[in-house]
Amino acid sequence: MGRRPPPGVLVSDVPHPTDAISDHAIEARAVTRVYKARPAPVTALAGIDLEVAPGEFFGLLGPNGAGKTTLIKIFTTLLLPTTGTARVFGFDVAIQTKQIRRIMNMVAGGEQSGYGVLTVREQLWMFSQFYGLGTREGWSRVDELIEAVGLGEQRLQRISSLSTGERQKMNLARGLLNDPWILFLDEPTLGLDVSAARVVRHLVSEWRAAVPGRTVLLTTHYMAEADELCERIAIVDHGRILAIGSPAELKRMVQRESIFRLELDRLDGGPAALAGLPGVVHASPAGGGDAGAAVDRQTVAVNLVLTDDAALGGVVGALGSLGAHIVALAKSEPSLEDVFVELVGRGFDDAPAEAAR
Amino acid sequence: MAGAEVRGPVATAVGRGDGFDRGRAERGGAAATWRAFATSARLGWQMEANWTDPLLFFIYSVAKPLASALILVLMVQIVSGGGTGAASARAFVVIGSALWSFVLAGVQGIAWSVLDDRERYRMLKYLYVSPSDFLVVLVGRGVARVGVGGMGALITLAAGVIFLGVPFDAAHADWGLGLLIMVGGLAAVVALGILMAAVCLQTRQESWSYPEAVAGALFLLVGAVFPLSVLPLPVQGVSLLLPLTWWMAGFRQAVFPATTSSIGGDGSLFQALTGTATPGTATIVLALLATTALVTLVTAVLFRFSERRAKDRGLIDRTTGS
Amino acid sequence: MTSPNLYVHRRTSGPRAAAAWDRRQVLMNNLRTVLGRAFPRLIGLTREPSWLLFEVGLPFLTTSAFVLVYRALQAPPEYIGFVVVGGAMTAFWLNVIWMMAAQLYWEKDQGNLELYFTAPMDMMAVLFGMAVGGMLASCLRAAVVLIVGSVVYGVHFSVDQWLPLLAVFFLTLVALYGLGMMLASLFVLWGREAFHMTQLLQEPMYFVSGLNFPVGQLGFLGALAIALLPLAVGLDAMRQLAFAGGTVVFATPSPGIEMAILVVMAVVFLVLARFCLRTMERLARHEGRLTARWR
Numbered sequence: 001m002g003r004r005p006p007p008g009v010l011v012s013d014v015p016h017p018t019d020a021i022s023d024h025a026i027e028a029r030a031v032t033r034v035y036k037a038r039p040a041p042v043t044a045l046a047g048i049d050l051e052v053a054p055g056e057f058f059g060l061l062g063p064n065g066a067g068k069t070t071l072i073k074i075f076t077t078l079l080l081p082t083t084g085t086a087r088v089f090g091f092d093v094a095i096q097t098k099q100i101r102r103i104m105n106m107v108a109g110g111e112q113s114g115y116g117v118l119t120v121r122e123q124l125w126m127f128s129q130f131y132g133l134g135t136r137e138g139w140s141r142v143d144e145l146i147e148a149v150g151l152g153e154q155r156l157q158r159i160s161s162l163s164t165g166e167r168q169k170m171n172l173a174r175g176l177l178n179d180p181w182i183l184f185l186d187e188p189t190l191g192l193d194v195s196a197a198r199v200v201r202h203l204v205s206e207w208r209a210a211v212p213g214r215t216v217l218l219t220t221h222y223m224a225e226a227d228e229l230c231e232r233i234a235i236v237d238h239g240r241i242l243a244i245g246s247p248a249e250l251k252r253m254v255q256r257e258s259i260f261r262l263e264l265d266r267l268d269g270g271p272a273a274l275a276g277l278p279g280v281v282h283a284s285p286a287g288g289g290d291a292g293a294a295v296d297r298q299t300v301a302v303n304l305v306l307t308d309d310a311a312l313g314g315v316v317g318a319l320g321s322l323g324a325h326i327v328a329l330a331k332s333e334p335s336l337e338d339v340f341v342e343l344v345g346r347g348f349d350d351a352p353a354e355a356a357r
Numbered sequence: 358m359a360g361a362e363v364r365g366p367v368a369t370a371v372g373r374g375d376g377f378d379r380g381r382a383e384r385g386g387a388a389a390t391w392r393a394f395a396t397s398a399r400l401g402w403q404m405e406a407n408w409t410d411p412l413l414f415f416i417y418s419v420a421k422p423l424a425s426a427l428i429l430v431l432m433v434q435i436v437s438g439g440g441t442g443a444a445s446a447r448a449f450v451v452i453g454s455a456l457w458s459f460v461l462a463g464v465q466g467i468a469w470s471v472l473d474d475r476e477r478y479r480m481l482k483y484l485y486v487s488p489s490d491f492l493v494v495l496v497g498r499g500v501a502r503v504g505v506g507g508m509g510a511l512i513t514l515a516a517g518v519i520f521l522g523v524p525f526d527a528a529h530a531d532w533g534l535g536l537l538i539m540v541g542g543l544a545a546v547v548a549l550g551i552l553m554a555a556v557c558l559q560t561r562q563e564s565w566s567y568p569e570a571v572a573g574a575l576f577l578l579v580g581a582v583f584p585l586s587v588l589p590l591p592v593q594g595v596s597l598l599l600p601l602t603w604w605m606a607g608f609r610q611a612v613f614p615a616t617t618s619s620i621g622g623d624g625s626l627f628q629a630l631t632g633t634a635t636p637g638t639a640t641i642v643l644a645l646l647a648t649t650a651l652v653t654l655v656t657a658v659l660f661r662f663s664e665r666r667a668k669d670r671g672l673i674d675r676t677t678g679s
Numbered sequence: 680m681t682s683p684n685l686y687v688h689r690r691t692s693g694p695r696a697a698a699a700w701d702r703r704q705v706l707m708n709n710l711r712t713v714l715g716r717a718f719p720r721l722i723g724l725t726r727e728p729s730w731l732l733f734e735v736g737l738p739f740l741t742t743s744a745f746v747l748v749y750r751a752l753q754a755p756p757e758y759i760g761f762v763v764v765g766g767a768m769t770a771f772w773l774n775v776i777w778m779m780a781a782q783l784y785w786e787k788d789q790g791n792l793e794l795y796f797t798a799p800m801d802m803m804a805v806l807f808g809m810a811v812g813g814m815l816a817s818c819l820r821a822a823v824v825l826i827v828g829s830v831v832y833g834v835h836f837s838v839d840q841w842l843p844l845l846a847v848f849f850l851t852l853v854a855l856y857g858l859g860m861m862l863a864s865l866f867v868l869w870g871r872e873a874f875h876m877t878q879l880l881q882e883p884m885y886f887v888s889g890l891n892f893p894v895g896q897l898g899f900l901g902a903l904a905i906a907l908l909p910l911a912v913g914l915d916a917m918r919q920l921a922f923a924g925g926t927v928v929f930a931t932p933s934p935g936i937e938m939a940i941l942v943v944m945a946v947v948f949l950v951l952a953r954f955c956l957r958t959m960e961r962l963a964r965h966e967g968r969l970t971a972r973w974r
Contacts, residue, residue: 007711025694035967036966045723054694058712073967076797077796077797077964078793078796078797078964078969079964079967079969080964080965089695089698089798090696091697098799099698099699100698101797101798101799102695102697102698102799103694104699105797106793106794106797111790112789112790113789113791113794114789114791115723115788117719117723117727118722119720119723120717122718122719122722125718126715126716126718126719127715127794127798128715128716128719129711129714130708130711130712130715130716130798130799130800130805131799132700132704132707132708132711132800133711134707134711135711135714161673174794181694181697182694187912201960209777237964273971302787320933377817382905390744412872412875413875416785416875416876416878416879416880417875420883421878421881421882421883424882424883424885424886425882427886428882428885428890428891428892429748429885431892431896431897432745432748432752432754432891433748433752435750435754435758435892435896436749436753436754436758436894437752437753442890446751446752450748451926477788489820509725510837524713528706550807560729566733566734567729567733569739570732570733570734570736570737573737573738573740573741574737574740576740576741576742576744577740577741577744581744582748583744583747583748583750583751584745584751587747588747588752646915662722
């Protein structure tokens with residue numbers, strides 16, 4: 001668990017004597033977390049090893065109860081690991097909490113925090129003071145962010161009367177107040193409608209793209225969100241990381257070939273005419289039916305499995321010499337849930353209910 | 358020729374045998390009301406009685422009521438020493454302080470139940486849309502709370518009799534009158550608690566302190582720890598309109614007849630109005646029943662008004678962050 | 680939709696430099712936190728004016744009840760004054776236990792606590808901000824009780840030494856708030872159980888602190904209270920100074936000694952508060968109690 005300070009003292013303002021400049025924004029080594037519970041202890045994290053580079057948009061994807069929130073709480077210094085070490089920009093989460101809190105911020109989905117009697121503007125200003133901004137600087141920063149997140153009309157509205165989407169925009173504005181070096185997002189679009197969720201994702205993307213080096217760690221169980229936003233994803237289940245990689249890399253784990261659906265105006269000889277071409281693993285009619293016969297159909301649809309995308313060029317060339325013209329071409333990719341099923345043997349929705357912490 | 362058809366989806370559905378049971382949507386009558394009351398009373402008891410948790414039982418049923426009584430006992434002791442006058446004053450304050458446990462549990466407790474359900478458990482809207490009458494549910498919770506308060510009252514009275522010299526003669530107590538007085542008084546306590554709950558349904562921030570503040574004001578007016586004759590005459594008039602005043606006086610008269618009356622005495626409005634030093638049994642009972650009925654009627658009207666207003670303004674399912 | 684420049688507020692070139700605050704930055708952050716946390720309390724006073732009735736007006740009636748008990752007993756007039764002073768100080772004690780000590784429990788319940796713990800300021804600054812925010816209402820409540828009590832009940836104060844009286848009042852507040860901060864650390868760890876413990880800090884505390892009577896009347900228990908409870912020793916010293924030359928025998932140390940006790944209490948409680956807050960935070964992080972249980 002790292003070096004322990006004397007009881008009752010947090011060594012937070014003194015640089016750690018063994019500090020090395022870390023290359024990683026986040027680093028976790030053999031992190032476990034066990035909760036005391038009745039009738040038996042609950043292991044929320046069973047040995048996590050993780051590295052996130054500075055400037056990376058990293059996702060933790062997994063079903064409810066996988067341990068994502070527990071892990072993010074360790075990184076945000078709300079929770080201590082039972083064993084193992086975790087660092088944020090080289091600062092130990094166990095004993096250098098103050099340093100971490102100065103450079104990070106956190107936004108969680110479904111946050112209902114705040115004081116109902118305050119307006120949006122006042123609530124954000126209050127937090128700006130907690131984050132170290134000056135008094136006047138806080139007001140001007142708050143006004144900028146309110147406009148940026150699209151809450152201009154609600155700025156003088158009491159937060160108790162905000163809708164869920166408006167509240168989450170306000171929470172996101174709070175998360176950006178101190179321009180954190182690392183932003184932790186714990187299911188930030190939870191409970192939001194499609195439109196509000198898109199706005200939140202767009203804001204986060206824009207914020208990150210504005211300055212190189214901004215790091216984001218996102219936890220989510222929405223695969224499309226992870227696929228859209230994250231450069232790398234760790235798939236988590238039962239407190240373990242099952243796989244790490246970019247969305248494309250993860251999908252290639254379950255589908256090593258490239259699959260295309262071709263629609264042609266004609267195909268003499270049917271899909272079999274393509275089966276022998278270099279790089280073609282398999283060619284079959286799309287949707288079943290007679291092999292390639294253009295019977296009462298304007299187009300012929302073929303499912304084509306290739307060793308890789310490069311083989312498509314050869315197929316297109318061959319189609320030309322067969323006198324066929326391509327009407328439509330679509331690539332078929334597995335989803336991240338397919339990846340999860342491949343790894344675990346069940347879907348997200350099939351995951352057994354666990355005590356969430 | 359077919360007779361006139363009964364139109365409407367319900368009749369049609371029943372006629373077609375679609376399975377919709379209209380009877381379920383009709384009120385269940387007295388049995389359903391009793392069931393709602395009994396369920397909420399049992400729920401209230403399980404939540405508040407603390408009888409399975411020694412620490413909580415000690416805090417709410419022993420330490421707090423006893424400390425309140427001891428403060429007053431010590432005040433008496435300091436000023437009056439150990440004479441017979443002191444013994445009478447001591448008994449007066451101990452009994453009043455013990456009975457006050459009921460008032461705190463009932464008046465504060467019911468209002469806090471509504472606030473707890475709205476702010477903490479976020480259950481108020483679910484209770485409200487259940488088939489049970491919300492008022493009946495509150496009465497059930499109130500009765501449970503009053504029962505919990507009774508534990509503190511009993512312990513304080515017992516400590517008063519055993520350790521603090523409160524004179525008690527079981528053979529000379531009028532138990533029948535005592536029971537009648539308690540029923541009337543506790544009904545008034547529950548009614549006042551529901552009145553406070555109606556107020557808290559409307560308020561937003563800082564609602565938690567309102568029931569306590571109102572209970573504090575009542576403490577001044579009902580002759581709990583000092584006789585009404587100490588108050589200015591106009592204020593005594595207000596006191597005589599409160600059922601809790603008659604309840605306190607009646608309980609003392611019935612169970613502890615040796616103690617001083619809180620209502621009568623030299624300088625009291627009662628004596629000025631009636632010419633008698635202390636009220637008789639019949640007067641106390643009639644006044645208690647009349648004032649309790651009045652308070653109950655006012656509560657019922659105001660509670661329904663508050664309910665309607667809360668529905669109109671969307672307050673039932675709104676948490677205020679209080 | 681937005682300009683990327685809106686987001687850029689970097690003062691340093693890297694995160695490690697950004698994390699290295701000097702003492703001035705730390706101090707200013709904590710001072711601004713005090714102001715920031717007091718802000719909602721102060722705003723609330725202007726937006727929910729009903730507190731004037733329920734927090735100031737009606738509690739005066741409770742104090743009046745104890746005054747009338749003494750009147751019914753035909754007690755010497757100084758005792759009325761004791762109740763009035765005790766009633767005034769109740770306002771600060773309730774502010775300490777409910778608006779400071781127990782407040783962290785409510786903050787956890789509403790999801791604010793984890794936002795506080797992930798921000799860089801010191802929790803003592805947050806707690807002090809809560810105290811400052813509640814101070815206005817407490818001062819008003821105390822003033823109403825003192826002034827109206829004096830006018831309505833004819834309390835005559837005979838103050839020989841104003842400076843010591845003000846010093847005792849100030850030291851009592853410092854010690855009380857230090858105690859409150861210590862108690863707040865328990866709430867971080869205990870949760871709902873600590874709410875019940877706060878209940879124990881009302882009537883039982885009033886009794887052992889002599890809220891309505893000279894604490895010296897409690898004998899050994901009173902002596903213990905004076906040694907350990909800022910409310911007891913502060914009240915007693917203020918009564919001795921506010922009703923100097925009266926006939927009541929306090930049977931307690933002189934105001935000078937009690938002032939020294941308050942100084943020691945203030946220092947000890949503040950130091951202990953800092954220690955307890957840090958220890959409890961570490962324990963709470965170890966056991967996962969900084970966030971609401973069902974999240």
